[in-house]
Amino acid sequence: MTDTRRLVTLGLFVAIAGVLHAVEAWLPLPVPVPGVKLGLANIVSLAVIDLYGWREALVVAAARVVLGSLLGGAFLGPSFALGISGAAASTLAMAYAHSRWRPSLSLVGVSVLGAAVHNIAQITAAALLVASAAVFWYLPYLLLFALPTGLATGFTAAYFLAKLSRAGG
Amino acid sequence: MRLTRADKWLIGILLAAAAGGIGLNLALLSTTGAQEARVYREGKLVRSIRLRAGYHEELRLGGAERYNLVVADNGRVKIAAADCPDQLCVRTGWVSVAPQQIVCLPNRVVVKIVSTEPPDVDDITK
Numbered sequence: 001m002t003d004t005r006r007l008v009t010l011g012l013f014v015a016i017a018g019v020l021h022a023v024e025a026w027l028p029l030p031v032p033v034p035g036v037k038l039g040l041a042n043i044v045s046l047a048v049i050d051l052y053g054w055r056e057a058l059v060v061a062a063a064r065v066v067l068g069s070l071l072g073g074a075f076l077g078p079s080f081a082l083g084i085s086g087a088a089a090s091t092l093a094m095a096y097a098h099s100r101w102r103p104s105l106s107l108v109g110v111s112v113l114g115a116a117v118h119n120i121a122q123i124t125a126a127a128l129l130v131a132s133a134a135v136f137w138y139l140p141y142l143l144l145f146a147l148p149t150g151l152a153t154g155f156t157a158a159y160f161l162a163k164l165s166r167a168g169g
Numbered sequence: 170m171r172l173t174r175a176d177k178w179l180i181g182i183l184l185a186a187a188a189g190g191i192g193l194n195l196a197l198l199s200t201t202g203a204q205e206a207r208v209y210r211e212g213k214l215v216r217s218i219r220l221r222a223g224y225h226e227e228l229r230l231g232g233a234e235r236y237n238l239v240v241a242d243n244g245r246v247k248i249a250a251a252d253c254p255d256q257l258c259v260r261t262g263w264v265s266v267a268p269q270q271i272v273c274l275p276n277r278v279v280v281k282i283v284s285t286e287p288p289d290v291d292d293i294t295k
Contacts, residue, residue, distance in 0.1 A: 032285070045271070073254075073272040077254075077275065078274040079255070079274070082274075085276045086213070101175065103173070104173055104175040105173060105175040105176060105179065106171075106172060106175075106176050108172060108176055109172070109173065109175055109176035109179050109180075112176070112179055112180060112183065112273075113179060116183055128271060129274055129277060130209070130211075130212065130274060130278070130279050131211065132209055132212060132275050132279045134268070134270050134272075134279060134281050135270075135272055137194060137268050137270060137276050137280075139190060140186070140187045140189070140190025140191045140193075140194065141187070141190075141191065143183055143186055143190070143275070144184075144187040144188075144191070146183065147180060147183055147184065147187075151180075151186075156239060164261025
């Protein structure tokens with residue numbers, strides 16, 4: 001793949017992930033726990049890890065959080081700090097699991113792991129922000145919601161990648 | 170796309186961790202002892218409010234900007250108003266039993282309910 005093509009494809013992934021990140025913030029989930037999200041941008045992170053590698057995935061994830069928070073008007077605010085720490089930690093964890101623990105762990109398993117790591121990183125960042133360990137009280141509830149959202153994004157990414165390879169991309 | 174055995178193990182471990190954590194939360198939740206709301210701003214304890222029936226107190230944190238209005242009333246506490254953009258603290262509503270809490274990340278405010286008496290099983294045998 002030429003450099004130009006690579007650049008354009010990664011740029012497209014950043015755009016898709018940024019929009020997913022921003023749109024997700026508009027969707028209120030009927031859940032009484034603050035901070036529960038679908039993690040739609042996770043689909044893009046998984047795809048980039050699978051197609052390119054961890055460096056590209058990390059760059060796309062960081063660019064996505066910057067772009068998404070600019071669109072959502074939360075740039076450099078506390079939710080930006082939470083977003084960037086969650087995105088970086090989960091991308092690195094997923095990339096590691098993708099390269100080391102497959103095929104015994106499937107893409108869906110990698111996604112579930114990423115969702116869980118995302119929540120742990122965000123709670124840690126939140127605890128540092130408010131200088132109180134009490135927010136860890138939320139972690140079990142967040143982990144519980146990480147299961148269905150991680151499964152959903154994992155299956156979506158797997159479906160997308162299967163379609164992509166059949167299309168010859 | 171089928172789940173592998175490792176996937177199922179991972180899901181099982183996460184479920185067990187979540188269930189264990191929630192169980193621990195519920196076990197620590199004490200409805201009998203006296204409850205106190207501890208109000209923290211930027212990690213520092215601002216005030217402890219005893220939560221009693223019929224007791225009302227309003228506490229304003231911050232200045233004209235970055236403010237939170239904490240209201241304790243009749244054994245419950247909530248953040249009635251704040252100027253943070255997400256309003257998550259206001260939407261959390263009333264909390265009344267430990268270890269419930271209200272968190273306002275933008276203003277770095279935590280209102281934490283603590284039980285001033287430990288959930289003492291030995292009460293019965295005393």
